Amino acid sequence: MIYDRETIHLIPETPGVYLYLDNKNKIIYVGKASNLKKRVSSYFYKKSLFDQKTKHLILSLNKIEIIEVANEFEALILEANLIRKHLPKYNIICRDDRHYLYITISKEEYPRVILSRKKGNFGPFPSHRVVCDLLRIIRSIIPFCTQNSKYVNPCFYTHLGLCKPCPAVIRQKVGEEHKKLKNLYLKNIKQIRSLLSGKIMPLQSVLFEEMYKLSLKEKYEGAIHFRNRLNNLDYLINRYRSPEKYLENPQLIEEDRKKEIDDLYQILLLYYRDLIPLHRIECYDISNITGKYSVGSMVTFINGKPDKQFYRRFKVKIDGKVNDFAMLKEIILRRLKHYEWPYPNLIILDGGKPQLLAVCKIFHDQKQLFPVIGLAKRLEEIVIPEGKSFLKIILPQNSPALHLVQRLRDEAHRFAHKYHQVLRLKHLFSFS
DSSP: OEEOGGGGGGSOSSOEEEEEEOTTSOEEEEEEESSHHHHHHHTTSGGGGGSHHHHHHHHHOOEEEEEEOSSHHHHHHHHHHHHHHHOOTTOOOOOSGGGOEEEEEOOSSSOOEEEESSOOSEEEESOHHHHHHHHHHHHHHSOOOOSOTTOOSOOGGGGGTSSSSOHHHHTTOOHHHHHHHHHHHHHHHHHHHHHHTTOOHHHHHHHHHHHHHHHHTTOHHHHHHHHHHHHHHHIIIIIOOOHHHHHHOTTHHHHHHHHHHHHHHHHHTTTOTTOOOOSEEEEEEEEEETTEEEEEEEEEEETTEEOGGGOEEEEOSOOSSOOHHHHHHHHHHHHHTOTTSOOOSEEEEESSHHHHHHHHHHHHHTTOOOOEEEEOTTTOOEEEEETTEEEEEOOOTTOHHHHHHHHHHHHHHHHHHHHHHHHHHHHHHTTO
């Protein structure tokens, strides 16, 4: 999509890459953003123009090209590729091969995963930010260590659960426990080698098998841990789109969003016979700590994309006790009183059967009929009311419909948590 100074306000608030072009249609700057509208608009604030580079850039600008992507990680990689391809005048870039980065797995008793300017096991990568983000995602799938072996205390990532077991911990153990932890760490390194070599399916099978065994034993906390690792792996292999795909088709993200909506619509049509196309979807979540500073969020997606002008947040009046169901009922009732807000084609709740029971009762009492589903936390099951009962559906990890519901749930959770933090800070500073 092409924009100019007068149409900046129409730029979407989505992740993507922006390209500044001069009056000869030459690309003079490439940037990435998690929110394109905010980032591009920031260049035109008066204080930004005090910077001489920005001032010259804006004076040279004729039009702005936007490429929307799914997330900031994809924006990062696309930005790096475009900078390397076009060498824009106003980008501060590294233009020679000595700046390329490699991922190296060291040859030590406890191999480390490190970055190297010299040729290593995997690479090269054109940008430090790209390779660091890649390692961050890999670390969320398979824990590993980067700490030098001379240190005796566990590394920083140990405390975050992202280096487990840490070699510093293993060295302190003896006997069978030492052997067990060492084998586990070496197994993790072997899996990282496979992942970076493109051998992904065996790792996927291992993670799924571990999750399934734990869920059968009703060890749900452990099962959720492996489910999260599976979701991160799924993103890496199924949802990631290469820069080439976006350059071939700048409308790719629009097509993907339409596919997600169509997929979810066809699934729900089996249970809601009168369901109309899912133009407008609302999702709700609750955030609190032991019942204090409780808040609720309502996020709205239009045609599969967030539309923040329709986001709403609620300061819950029920306080002092943990009762998520009563809180959810409160915010739904308050939402229904706003007749001026357009009604949704579908409502999604962060939760399963208990949350659906509470909300369906409200709709029944208020004589309001809205299609409503829940996303259960344990194994990402979609829960659908069916008469007086409920049906659970487990969609494949690569299901476009599941991706849409997860994005809505994650956004509702983020928005609620952000407001919850605001109230806590306000309370904290009121005593200072």
